[in-house]
Amino acid sequence: MAAAAATAAAATAVKQDYEALCKKLKEVSALSGISGLLGWDEMVFLPSNAVNSRAAQKSALAGVLHEKQTEAEIGQLLQRLQAANLAAEGLNEYEQATVREAARDYRKLTAVPKELAQREAELESRGYQAWVKARQDSDFSQFAPVLQEWVDLRREKARLVDPSRPVYDVLLDDYEKGVTAARLDEVFGQVKAGLVPLLADLRARGKAPSGVEIGRLCHKIAVALGFSLDSGRLDVSVHPFTGGAHPTDVRMTTRFKQDDLTEGITGAIHETGHALYEQGRNLEYDGLPVNQALGMGVHESQSLLWERMVGLSRPFAAYLLPLMREHFPQLPTEQSPEDLYAALNIIKDPSMIRVESDEVTYPMHIILRYELEKALVEGSIEVADLPRLWNEKMKEYLGCEPESDARGVLQDVHWSAGLFGYFPTYSLGAMYATQIFKASWARLLMGDAVGYKTAAEKELPGLADDIAAGKFERLKGWLNEKIHKVGSLPASGDELMTSVTGAPLQPQVFLDYLRDKYSQLYQL
Amino acid sequence: MAAAAATAAAATAVKQDYEALCKKLKEVSALSGISGLLGWDEMVFLPSNAVNSRAAQKSALAGVLHEKQTEAEIGQLLQRLQAANLAAEGLNEYEQATVREAARDYRKLTAVPKELAQREAELESRGYQAWVKARQDSDFSQFAPVLQEWVDLRREKARLVDPSRPVYDVLLDDYEKGVTAARLDEVFGQVKAGLVPLLADLRARGKAPSGVEIGRLCHKIAVALGFSLDSGRLDVSVHPFTGGAHPTDVRMTTRFKQDDLTEGITGAIHETGHALYEQGRNLEYDGLPVNQALGMGVHESQSLLWERMVGLSRPFAAYLLPLMREHFPQLPTEQSPEDLYAALNIIKDPSMIRVESDEVTYPMHIILRYELEKALVEGSIEVADLPRLWNEKMKEYLGCEPESDARGVLQDVHWSAGLFGYFPTYSLGAMYATQIFKASWARLLMGDAVGYKTAAEKELPGLADDIAAGKFERLKGWLNEKIHKVGSLPASGDELMTSVTGAPLQPQVFLDYLRDKYSQLYQL
Incomplete structure (x- = not known):
């Protein structure tokens, strides 16, 4: 009886962790959806004067998304969930895959320090400019350094x-x-x-x-x-x-x-x-x-x-x-x-x-x-x-x-x-x-x-x-x-x-x- | 010389605080802008099946906005700025008004505990439903309790x-x-x-x-x-x-x-x-x-x-x-x-x-x-x-x-x-x-x-x-x-x-x- 109760309590803890993880993932998903809408609107409807304000909005949202995706609490939840036997705890294959994929995303996102991410963001716009110019001049040597x-x-x-x-x-x-x-x-x-x-x-x-x-x-x-x-x-x-x-x-x-x-x-x-x-x-x-x-x-x-x-x-x-x-x-x-x-x-x-x-x-x-x-x-x-x-x-x-x-x-x-x-x-x-x-x-x-x-x-x-x-x-x-x-x-x-x-x-x-x-x- | 240097350093500190405040306010402003776009799109273009996903997106963004608007660091920056003589520090009237308005917004937002804000949010949808029903039935007594x-x-x-x-x-x-x-x-x-x-x-x-x-x-x-x-x-x-x-x-x-x-x-x-x-x-x-x-x-x-x-x-x-x-x-x-x-x-x-x-x-x-x-x-x-x-x-x-x-x-x-x-x-x-x-x-x-x-x-x-x-x-x-x-x-x-x-x-x-x-x- 006591062992069964302990198992039940553990199952509850795992389920609770899983629910807590899902809540955070769904928030991230909703914010990503907004980012998708911003991108669509930019391509279809954005007034020409709004290019800079839209860039500021996208950048603010990207910052929030990154903060939310790399929250330490997500890491703790994932650590506990990955240590558990999820199938034995009653999680179905979709739920197990959610944990697997979330852990994969989290590992990738947190592996890259902020400083590197900033260098990437900076190189993205510089790289694009250099490519446009090099292609215009049909001169690869202009593009080679950023590449x-x-x-x-x-x-x-x-x-x-x-x-x-x-x-x-x-x-x-x-x-x-x-x-x-x-x-x-x-x-x-x-x-x-x-x-x-x-x-x-x-x-x-x-x-x-x-x-x-x-x-x-x-x-x-x-x-x-x-x-x-x-x-x-x-x-x-x-x-x-x-x-x-x-x-x-x-x-x-x-x-x-x-x-x-x-x-x-x-x-x-x-x-x-x-x-x-x-x-x-x-x-x-x-x-x-x-x-x-x-x-x-x-x-x-x-x-x-x-x-x-x-x-x-x-x-x-x-x-x-x-x-x-x-x-x-x-x-x-x-x-x-x-x-x-x-x-x-x-x-x-x-x-x-x-x-x-x-x-x-x-x-x-x-x-x-x-x-x-x-x-x-x-x-x-x-x-x-x-x-x-x-x-x-x-x-x-x-x-x-x-x-x-x-x-x-x-x-x-x-x-x-x-x-x-x-x-x-x-x-x-x-x-x-x-x-x-x-x-x-x-x-x-x-x-x-x-x-x-x-x-x-x-x-x-x-x-x-x-x-x-x-x-x-x-x-x-x-x-x-x-x-x-x-x-x-x-x-x-x-x-x-x-x-x-x-x-x-x-x-x-x-x-x-x-x-x-x-x-x-x-x-x- | 030393007094002048100290004044210059203080001016710099105030300016730095002001710049730090502006950075945070602009982030909030960009996120509010996104919220404006979501609202417009909802009225003009939202597919009928997307009502719930849009609600989730708006709610996620509102949560982020509230977090950002009530950050403790904004409070600290405002406290220091309000204690300073901004005109003497070289802030123009628009900059001074920015501090005044930001302080006003912050005071209002932080005065309301999360629990009360949640009760308000809950009553908003319940109040709307009750009003729609009461108006349909033309019966004020149905609306009176939520009012x-x-x-x-x-x-x-x-x-x-x-x-x-x-x-x-x-x-x-x-x-x-x-x-x-x-x-x-x-x-x-x-x-x-x-x-x-x-x-x-x-x-x-x-x-x-x-x-x-x-x-x-x-x-x-x-x-x-x-x-x-x-x-x-x-x-x-x-x-x-x-x-x-x-x-x-x-x-x-x-x-x-x-x-x-x-x-x-x-x-x-x-x-x-x-x-x-x-x-x-x-x-x-x-x-x-x-x-x-x-x-x-x-x-x-x-x-x-x-x-x-x-x-x-x-x-x-x-x-x-x-x-x-x-x-x-x-x-x-x-x-x-x-x-x-x-x-x-x-x-x-x-x-x-x-x-x-x-x-x-x-x-x-x-x-x-x-x-x-x-x-x-x-x-x-x-x-x-x-x-x-x-x-x-x-x-x-x-x-x-x-x-x-x-x-x-x-x-x-x-x-x-x-x-x-x-x-x-x-x-x-x-x-x-x-x-x-x-x-x-x-x-x-x-x-x-x-x-x-x-x-x-x-x-x-x-x-x-x-x-x-x-x-x-x-x-x-x-x-x-x-x-x-x-x-x-x-x-x-x-x-x-x-x-x-x-x-x-x-x-x-x-x-x-x-x-x-x-x-x-x-x-x-």
Whole structure:
């Protein structure tokens, strides 16, 4: 009896600690939500004179957030909770994951002294200015000194966070939990080996299809895909993005270019994928780390699944074409859904610019950046070598050489903010998306079967017909259950892939998808 | 030499304390700005599902704000600064006023223990619910218990803030600095005595003028009056209001009623007056209490100056009519600016409802509420007496009796939130507005002259012609200098009136304006 009572009292203490922790985490989550709203408003509505006052507001809020996130009491609660046997105390898997994720965040945040954080904040604005100027002048040497500072700062930070692991692995963890450079080498090595011959084939022997004009249906399509206007807003901004304050308050934007309407539609579908993830987050664990997105790669997988697996598919073209005719009666009537499908999937000429590239060439841009930034952080190459190495790799991977630093090594803003480890998530997202959509492919790959079947055929029979008919609820519901609600319960993208598709990330699924699709389109 | 050096060191210490104080005050100001943006967004854009998450965000931010505002270090800095001779230390009048206002705010905030603040917060939502229900059922007795709780809580709070002053004076100070019940008795007594015969005359002998239709020109007019779209936004909401995050980021809304277009236009002009005050705040003292609005009465004076002195004037009708014709070509061509002027200035039938009343009857609604809430707080009447006293006073002051509690004592939300001392500011604002616009009237009243001349004739010669021509820059500039930039430098509305018009508030200026205007309009 006495022993049972003591156990009950301990269980109560653990539960109390857990509740106290949640209260603090939810306060932090609410304040982060505000920060999301400030960011959205800045992009969409901020009056031009208010730039400085908004900066002061963001800085004040960031200061408060940091104070709250690093409170000593959170550390004490976490210490006690981590010492306890949480499962035995009756905490479910989501609650245990909340403790795990909160401890991870707290460890990272408190590992960095204030002085280092201030140097980072200062270098962020200086780095951005230097990059803008260097790109304007297309002169890498102007940018090199601040880039060197970032390399030094990031090494210092990684050593503070976890001196036992390679620097690049520690940095990667900020953007994609649980991924290592060793795993990326494996994945990207396989992708590179598969893509080089495919690109060569497409260029040497492929016949590019022709296209039709695309219209402004973005908002209609976003709502059709499942974006809830009761839990968010759709607006227009210079660069499309998805932000907001809460899963019930997701602010998504689109843009329309007069000269490239395709980009408007695919961009809107892409952002809708991000927004559906946000709106689908698990409100049962609202405000706790476990309901947050697993990582940037997984987030990107949701945007790319809707953009590429759905939006760029044959059945979607069948759905889209009549919708376009409804909005643009002047469209030529002789175009077929197959023409539209082909137009949406043209592989552009090999591009110098990552953001202008297509799904076949994009991974090569990413692999190039990954190899360079990893080598830089590890110290096997120097900042000064970057322009030369960049151009050499462009020639090797994409068969073209940039005519200037501006269109080469200086084209992306990321390194000016010290974001090493961010680029890989774009391509991880593309591969996750393919494997999630074609989930049973991965299952079959791992074992018992003879060929690929898509998730559509296995888990959601009739999905292609649904898409052609503009019915997206089943797919959205499936993703809600399998990905969105699960949030940060798995500790890595590979864990998530295993639970959803039966295997960790399989780059071959991605390569087969590309070869299969483009062989047909380009009549290889 | 040593004494001079010691003085210099002390000056430095005071300056350092002042700078440290300002840093903290600016942080609080930035966080308050965020709170303003959250409020605006909630009224204009919040998705319906996000009500709870927004409440959590507001509550988290309010908690942070309260922590920051009541930090012990602010108290220590203020104590040292108040002990020093700030003028001798080289602090200018704005800097001295910053210390004075910050000390006032700090004293008030720290006087209320957390437990009382929590009871207030709890009663706020309970009071609102009870009021909504009671008004629905038109049953005051349902509302009486929470109103009694508010009376008790407010008395308790006032005693904590300043036990040496009458309770109502302490409460008033939250909304209109430096005003006392004794001063209000004087001012409102004079207004009441003057308005009763005017209303009687208008009703007995006046002939109401006829009107023309008014259109949706609100945004155009707001910009014409001087609203800067580089420092704010114009949107539409159910109830028009002016809010936002900063003087450079003022968010103003309007509304359009199909059946009462006049209300749309005068409402937009009213809100523009508030917005011009906000956009005109003194950025040299950005984020400090001295750049804040002096009080709610003075703020209301700016909205009412533009609405009544400008928007409801003859020259404005001359400006407005062609603008309306431009937007509404179907308007009858035989209407003159004089017809429009008359239509905008119709005195409605005596109304039960404060918010539907006109500028002649409005003060009587306010005086009624002032007399009742003061007596309630002082304890000379009981909550249970309110419905009877309300109806008696309505009959006495406005000649009509409400047919139900819902249209009588329960019509306003203010008391449900314990806002005693707020109502007087509406009418103070109306009187300030008249006196500011007709500034030289007040000067003449005090001394050397023979009759009234308007500010237009004395300080801004040709103002009436400017208004008729749609030129508002000079008036806006004058208000920027005299009122907006001055902010909280004066310690009360009477001080501000004295500096702008040469005399403290003179209710006679307001009464003369009304009698003069309406005698003409109603051909008395």
